[in-house]
Amino acid sequence: MGWLRLLRDTWVMTLRNLRRYVRLPQLLFFSSVQPIMFLLLFNYVFGGALGSSVRIPGIKYIDFLLPGILVQMVMFGGVQTGIGLADDMGKGIIDRFRSLPMTRVAVVAGRTFADALRNLVVIGIMIAVGYLLGFRFNSAVDALGMVLMALLFGYALSWVFAFIGMIAKDSETAQLASFVFIFPLTFASGVFVPIQTMPSWLQVFVRNQPVTFIADAARALALGINEHGAIWKTIIWVVGLLIVFVPLAMWQYKRRAS
Amino acid sequence: MMPYAFDLKNVTKHFGSVNALNGVSLHSEENKVFALLGPNGAGKTTIVRILSTLLEPSSGTALVHGLDVQKQPKEVRKIIGLAGQYAAVDEFQTGFENILMVGLLYGLKRSEARKRTEQLIERLDLADAANRPVRTYSGGMRRRLDLGASLVGQPKILFLDEPTTGLDPASRQGMWQIVHELIDQGTSILLTTQYLEEADELADSIAVVNEGKVIAKGTSNQLKSRLGNDMIEFKLNRLDDLAKAKEAVSSIAKSPADFNKDTLVMRVPVNNGSKDLMKLVERLNQARLDVEELSLHRPSLDDVFLALTGNVTHTDTPIKVNHKGVG
Numbered sequence: 001m002g003w004l005r006l007l008r009d010t011w012v013m014t015l016r017n018l019r020r021y022v023r024l025p026q027l028l029f030f031s032s033v034q035p036i037m038f039l040l041l042f043n044y045v046f047g048g049a050l051g052s053s054v055r056i057p058g059i060k061y062i063d064f065l066l067p068g069i070l071v072q073m074v075m076f077g078g079v080q081t082g083i084g085l086a087d088d089m090g091k092g093i094i095d096r097f098r099s100l101p102m103t104r105v106a107v108v109a110g111r112t113f114a115d116a117l118r119n120l121v122v123i124g125i126m127i128a129v130g131y132l133l134g135f136r137f138n139s140a141v142d143a144l145g146m147v148l149m150a151l152l153f154g155y156a157l158s159w160v161f162a163f164i165g166m167i168a169k170d171s172e173t174a175q176l177a178s179f180v181f182i183f184p185l186t187f188a189s190g191v192f193v194p195i196q197t198m199p200s201w202l203q204v205f206v207r208n209q210p211v212t213f214i215a216d217a218a219r220a221l222a223l224g225i226n227e228h229g230a231i232w233k234t235i236i237w238v239v240g241l242l243i244v245f246v247p248l249a250m251w252q253y254k255r256r257a258s
Numbered sequence: 259m260m261p262y263a264f265d266l267k268n269v270t271k272h273f274g275s276v277n278a279l280n281g282v283s284l285h286s287e288e289n290k291v292f293a294l295l296g297p298n299g300a301g302k303t304t305i306v307r308i309l310s311t312l313l314e315p316s317s318g319t320a321l322v323h324g325l326d327v328q329k330q331p332k333e334v335r336k337i338i339g340l341a342g343q344y345a346a347v348d349e350f351q352t353g354f355e356n357i358l359m360v361g362l363l364y365g366l367k368r369s370e371a372r373k374r375t376e377q378l379i380e381r382l383d384l385a386d387a388a389n390r391p392v393r394t395y396s397g398g399m400r401r402r403l404d405l406g407a408s409l410v411g412q413p414k415i416l417f418l419d420e421p422t423t424g425l426d427p428a429s430r431q432g433m434w435q436i437v438h439e440l441i442d443q444g445t446s447i448l449l450t451t452q453y454l455e456e457a458d459e460l461a462d463s464i465a466v467v468n469e470g471k472v473i474a475k476g477t478s479n480q481l482k483s484r485l486g487n488d489m490i491e492f493k494l495n496r497l498d499d500l501a502k503a504k505e506a507v508s509s510i511a512k513s514p515a516d517f518n519k520d521t522l523v524m525r526v527p528v529n530n531g532s533k534d535l536m537k538l539v540e541r542l543n544q545a546r547l548d549v550e551e552l553s554l555h556r557p558s559l560d561d562v563f564l565a566l567t568g569n570v571t572h573t574d575t576p577i578k579v580n581h582k583g584v585g
């Protein structure tokens with residue numbers, strides 16, 4: 001087949017999936033309005049109450065919140081990968097793809113790329129709104145680092161949810177199954193509030209789950225805080241998730257599609 | 259020797275405890291139209307899915323143009339086009355984008371894919387809707403678009419799974435027209451249908467499938483003559499002509515003719531409908547006998563199916579029994 005063919009097929013599939021985001025109003029809503037709403041709600045509703053408990057001196061709540069909420073949004077983006085694939089699997093279109101002389105992995109890869117691009121747009125929108133709310137990056141390099149990390153984490157998650165989505169029998173089940181993972185992971189994490197504010201039994205979980213240190217890493221990069229530990233852990237998680245879930249998702253794709 | 263367009267050798271397929279196919283052997287020459295005729299659940303789609311590499315047979319071999327679908331699926335995919343039972347089109351893409359996408363995924367150069375897409379859109383009468391999202395399309399338009407997508411790779415063999423099920427009569431006629439054009443260009447086609455009329459109209463050969471088995475195969479005519487009951491019918495003007503009429507048919511009738519005194523209709527069972535009809539006309543002329551409503555009745559495929567399975571087909575629409583009359 002060759003790499004060139006793989007890239008081309010993946011790009012064709014990426015475009016196909018992006019059209020879906022542009023043309024389906026509810027998807028456009030989830031990609032643009034929802035992130036902005038989250039940012040505004042958390043900043044103004046929780047910001048007042050929590051701002052004082054953010055213990056890092058000289059840091060505004062929006063500076064604390066934005067990197068974390070970006071991580072949450074790319075996780076939601078990953079859920080879309082699973083939902084989209086579950087949707088495709090339930091329709092005749094998957095038979096069309098499987099009967100074509102195309103690279104098989106392109107069906108799933110094209111989906112994950114489309115969602116990565118969508119995430120990039122969401123990140124851009126959120127940073128813009130964040131700036132209006134007073135958020136500032138420490139430096140351009142750090143900004144780039146944070147965006148890249150959020151993207152990569154979202155991309156790795158896309159493969160996790162691709163796997164879940166193709167196990168689920170339809171897109172509703174995929175959505176439900178995904179959110180069962182997403183909600184505890186994002187809310188029982190350091191995304192919205194400092195960990196010290198939580199009961200100690202919860203802190204054990206929160207400190208050791210990936211979303212916390214990915215949020216920490218994003219925050220560290222955004223604000224120029226020295227936290228190499230969190231950044232390394234994030235990289236290891238991203239690589240680890242991809243190593244485990246790319247083959248799993250492809251295996252499930254082949255299984256499911258026959 | 260030319261390979262068969264497709265060749266199934268003793269193919270079985272089990273889904274758990276369900277035996278969808280119980281040893282199917284079938285093949286078709288290149289550039290011919292082969293119809294799989296059978297009711298819902300007969301195994302038609304399973305056969306199409308095996309030939310189009312979507313399913314592996316449980317046992318047996320399936321070849322497409324000499325290529326083994328299990329050993330060389332990638333090669334097979336390059337030469338097939340599939341229009342499945344349910345239109346496999348993207349709702350949110352336009353008609354044009356749908357066909358173009360499939361063209362690109364066949365590995366065509368972009369310019370070539372574009373050119374073919376434009377031609378197909380034109381030919382399938384979708385030009386007005388080409389730039390609208392497919393979710394605004396009618397059922398018939400979706401089917402045509404799906405067919406377009408299956409043709410963009412210029413396949414050597416085309417699989418059409420129930421291409422007209424659920425279409426209104428006008429759309430069905432349109433689809434038949436397109437298939438006739440494809441036939442004229444010399445594409446090998448395997449189509450499945452629940453409509454006897456459709457197989458009769460389009461196919462060179464027909465296999466009747468039921469419960470995962472082929473229960474009859476041959477041309478439409480061969481299937482019909484398996485019943486052997488071609489029947490010539492005519493109506494006398496007067497009861498007085500009866501003797502002359504009996505005399506005229508005596509050497510042609512396969513078994514004694516049946517006469518209804520009230521309607522004056524005579525029914526003559528014959529061996530070879532068209533030839534015997536000619537002979538009979540000659541005899542009637544010689545006897546200077548005027549008759550009315552002379553017609554030839556051959557058994558329809560409905561009759562064939564009934565005779566083979568003892569069942570009426572389970573189609574969702576009532577089957578029109580369409581005796582073809584001559585005369």
Ligand SMILES: Nc1ncnc2c1ncn2[C@@H]1O[C@H](COP(=O)(O)OP(=O)(O)O)[C@@H](O)[C@H]1O
Nearest residue numbers: 273276278296297298299300301302303304305
């Ligand atoms: N994926 C599947 N799992 C279980 N049974 C199936 C599956 N696909 C088809 N069958 C069964 O196999 C038989 C043949 O189905 P199918 O080939 O779709 O028939 P047709 O296309 O002639 O209506 C049916 O009894 C059907 O229920």
Ligand SMILES: [Mg+2]
Nearest residue numbers: 302303304343
């Ligand atoms: Mg079917």
